[in-house]
Amino acid sequence: MDFDLSEEQRLLKESIDGLLTDSYDFESRKKYMKEKGGWSQAVWGKLAEQGLLGLPFAEADGGFGGGGVETMIVMEALGKALVLEPYLATVVIGGGFLRHAGSDAQKAAHVPGIIDGSKTLAFAQLEKNSRYDLFDVSTTAKKKGDGWIIDGEKFVVLNGENAATLIVTARTRGDRRDKAGIGVFLVPANAKGVTRKSYPTQDGLHAADITFTGVEVGADAAIGNPEDSLALIERVVDEARVALCAEAVGLMDESLKTTVEYIKTRKQFGVAIGSFQSLQHRASDMFVAAEQARSMSMFATMANDFENAKERSNAVAAAKVQIGKSLKFVGQQSIQLHGGIGMTMEAKIGHYFKRLTMIENTFGDTDYHQRRVADAGGLI
Known part of the structure; x- marks a missing residue:
């Protein structure tokens, strides 16, 4: 099995290594930590300019059609530089939901903003007693007309302070630990009923505890099947x-x-x-x-x-x-x-x-x- 990088992958590695060498030394990182949300909008813009934020998205959606190896190259480089910017929360996780199950309308509404750096996302999944079980969800999404009403609490949401859109897991039916009846919803961070309490984490990143109180979203907020998205x-x-x-x-x-x-x-x-x-x-x-x-x-x-x-x-x-x-x-x-x-x-x-x-x-x-x-x- 060939583990060597292709010519394009080597160029990608050289590109991001060069960018971070020029703009991400340890002293600069200390300054970025003091900006709103704990990371640098300027550096995020540079990542967008080099096409790194559009790397895993399909060309039809404005991306570059990169795969797992390309993401691995980028994440290794981000680790070496101890980068604070929300690549994992926005591109890998948020982009992953949109790539795998997002409708054409959802992709059109969110992917261009991710690619050009104007929009970041956050994954609101962890709950007070859920530990590492992804199916342990007590936050609810109840039907109201064609839309949904979301109630519940999520904790340690990475990039929850700065994100424009939250990707929220919520139960549409069943009991707290049932594996069926779980949906995934796109919720505007500024929606009525959303409150966020942000704080720095031990590693210098920022997270937020988020409460949803009667938050109303439309039918188009659900990513994939709202009753079977585990x-x-x-x-x-x-x-x-x-x-x-x-x-x-x-x-x-x-x-x-x-x-x-x-x-x-x-x-x-x-x-x-x-x-x-x-x-x-x-x-x-x-x-x-x-x-x-x-x-x-x-x-x-x-x-x-x-x-x-x-x-x-x-x-x-x-x-x-x-x-x-x-x-x-x-x-x-x-x-x-x-x-x-x-x-x-x-x-x-x-x-x-x-x-x-x-x-x-x-x-x-x-x-x-x-x-x-x-x-x-x-x-x-």
Whole structure:
């Protein structure tokens, strides 16, 4: 099997690496964190200018028809640069719902704004007691004429503060943990009855807790079948997990690079600590863990094309397990090899570890996905 990038994919990698090298150093990131919503509109505009926001959309919708490999390349680069902008929330997740189940009218209303950078989205899914179960939904959507009335609460909605449109999971029938009766709805963030409480998360991103009180939306708000959309939700979330795996690989690459540079220059007893064999072994183990994660990230990317939903889901869960184990090891070793400086806000290595830790807990932690793989009888 050929794992080499095509010429177009290499050009994409060089393009985004060059853009982020020029506009996203650690000091610039600190400034971007202070902007509204915790990210830079200027950088988002540059991503749009290079066509990165339209990458996964079909050419018929104004995009470039990119696939999983292209998304993997972008997410790795975003991870290396510790980017704050809502690519995952808007392009991967929001765009995923529109690509897989959006009507022509819904695509026409939202995709052009995503591609040109004028519109961002947020996925409102997590509830107070739902943990990682996508089918655990107590927010309701009740019929009113041709439209719907949505009531409920969602928590830790990434980009929930800045998003123009919210993609909301809501129950149209059945009990809280029924797998049937779940719909997905497009809700304007400024709709009457929507209230948002925003805050920064541990990794420097911003999220919001959102309450829906008698929010009225039209019949055209439902994406796909409003009474049977769990399979759609699972597919889009699996794509988000794959994207997070790629981002984690980029973060681990940069963590390893930063740590090796540090131990080469940090002196103790008159010599660089990188000359100590025990620390060289630890750096080597970090490299092995990062490469294991890279292999599973590639596997998960290919699994996106599996026709069998169970096989695809199992492959993604297995990748999330390995990514979780690798990122924990690489992150912890990075901090330890930096010593006390690694625990300070001034050192970027701590910020990389924070983001890695948040990725491990997003859409299912390592233990959760290990149980999924075990319940499925293993990967093979």
